[in-house]
Amino acid sequence: MKHTSKYIFSIVLVLVSLLLHAQDKKTDTTIIKTSRYGVRVGIDLFKLSRAFYEKDYKGIEIVGDYRLTKKYFLAGEIGNEDKTVNDDRLNFTTKGTYFKAGFDYNLYENWLDMENLVYVGLRYGVSTFSQRLNSYSIYNRNDYFNESNTIVSGEKYSGLSAQWFEVVAGVNAKVIDNFYVGFSFRFNKLMSNKKPSNFDNLYIPGFNRTYDGDFGVGFNYTVSYFLPIYKKKTTLQVRKKK
Amino acid sequence: MKKLLILLVAVAWSSSSCEKDDICDSATSTTPRMAIDFYDITNPSLAKNVTNLVIVGEGLETGLRFNGISKILIPLKTTTDITKYRFILNYGSTDTSIINEDNLEFHYARSNFFISRACGFKSIFILDSENPYTLTDAAEPDQMWIQNITLVQPNILTEDETHLKIYF
Numbered sequence A: 001m002k003h004t005s006k007y008i009f010s011i012v013l014v015l016v017s018l019l020l021h022a023q024d025k026k027t028d029t030t031i032i033k034t035s036r037y038g039v040r041v042g043i044d045l046f047k048l049s050r051a052f053y054e055k056d057y058k059g060i061e062i063v064g065d066y067r068l069t070k071k072y073f074l075a076g077e078i079g080n081e082d083k084t085v086n087d088d089r090l091n092f093t094t095k096g097t098y099f100k101a102g103f104d105y106n107l108y109e110n111w112l113d114m115e116n117l118v119y120v121g122l123r124y125g126v127s128t129f130s131q132r133l134n135s136y137s138i139y140n141r142n143d144y145f146n147e148s149n150t151i152v153s154g155e156k157y158s159g160l161s162a163q164w165f166e167v168v169a170g171v172n173a174k175v176i177d178n179f180y181v182g183f184s185f186r187f188n189k190l191m192s193n194k195k196p197s198n199f200d201n202l203y204i205p206g207f208n209r210t211y212d213g214d215f216g217v218g219f220n221y222t223v224s225y226f227l228p229i230y231k232k233k234t235t236l237q238v239r240k241k242k
Numbered sequence B: 001m002k003k004l005l006i007l008l009v010a011v012a013w014s015s016s017s018c019e020k021d022d023i024c025d026s027a028t029s030t031t032p033r034m035a036i037d038f039y040d041i042t043n044p045s046l047a048k049n050v051t052n053l054v055i056v057g058e059g060l061e062t063g064l065r066f067n068g069i070s071k072i073l074i075p076l077k078t079t080t081d082i083t084k085y086r087f088i089l090n091y092g093s094t095d096t097s098i099i100n101e102d103n104l105e106f107h108y109a110r111s112n113f114f115i116s117r118a119c120g121f122k123s124i125f126i127l128d129s130e131n132p133y134t135l136t137d138a139a140e141p142d143q144m145w146i147q148n149i150t151l152v153q154p155n156i157l158t159e160d161e162t163h164l165k166i167y168f
Helices: A002-023 A044-052 B002-016
Strands: A024-045 A057-067 A072-086 A090-104 A116-138 A150-176 A177-195 A217-242 B034-039 B053-057 B064-066 B071-074 B082-089 B100-116 B118-128 B133-137 B148-151 B162-166
Touching: A002 B034, A024 A044, A044 A057, A044 A217, A057 B118, A072 A116, A090 A150, A116 A177, A116 B053, A116 B118, B053 B071, B064 B071, B082 B162
Parallel strands: B034 B162
Antiparallel strands: A024 A057, A024 A217, A057 A072, A072 A090, A090 A116, A116 A150, A150 A177, A177 A217, B034 B071, B053 B064, B053 B082, B082 B100, B100 B118, B100 B133, B148 B162
16 A cells, blocks of 8 residues: 555656656746726616516616726625515515625636626625505414404505625626626525514515525526726736747 | 535525425414313312313304313404304213203404414404403203303413303
8 A cells, every 4th residue: 555655656756847847948928918997787687587477576676896906896786676475374565675785706717808707795785665465364273163364454564674795606707799698696694674563574675585584595697788997907927838 | 616616505505494484383372262261169269170061153063072171272253353152061961951051252352463474463352341251041041050250361362371260
């Protein structure tokens, strides 16, 4: 066993020395890489298309980012949602507007003039909305009288709000010219939630469905346009054969 | 890239494990029933067990049967502010002389409270302060077996406390 590992080690050593030797034959040259800085504005197609196959949903989201440095982008979303949830025991409609702001960090090392993004980011989201309880049923474990317990309500709860943090992971790829197609997944953690009395914020625009805990998930599919503002030149050290 | 992958897995996992509020937990306090304790009329501090007590709601054929216990829970109607019951003691006994039926009706106000997404709402009942209950003899008079009733707690919010005491 010891003998074999020694043998492998020596092979690796030989290969490494060969590699080092090969590199000696190269000299460095520099090429200039231009990076474009600007604003990217887009729309969420996922929210728009949902209205076609989900009759109880209407939503729109505008996304945008601004490149700050090589890797960091200032990013945000603004949107509006109108959703009716029909559960076994509740039927309610939530309407409202939300705004999210934060940053994205590009993990993707672009080669030459490529401008793609594989990013992780963080957002702080704020939403103001209203809810209307359409109907509900009374939970009665001992329904001796066999009563129909669905009650039509129509009660409106307005002036509600919520704030949350969002962890974002996504991809944005340049398809043609300045057009980008991308998608992102979001994991949300509720920070504050102004609930109505005798009801709950079971759906928060921008945050999505709330569970017993304070967590929510999100997804968007975007098409966006990049508006270049200025260019920055960076020199790259590239090794070339003689 | 590795970081991104870990994050995506974490998101997928967390979203799949959040479905816990889809089923109404049986431990959740929902619409309460009225709790009635039975006491001995000759010794009012002593709990007394009922024998084959069947209570039948107005307009219903089948009743709720209680035997050998001194504490019962009876449901109230959640669609009207009044619930009428026939309280039949020694139901089905071969000695028909000990079978005794009394009518007891409850008057109350209802409010509905939100519990959760899975459970919906629950009703709670506040017994009428002027006229919480009416005790009458059966349609075919057979003397009353219920000697006295005292109201302990007019607010029926949970099943954990006694609302009414019946002496017989």
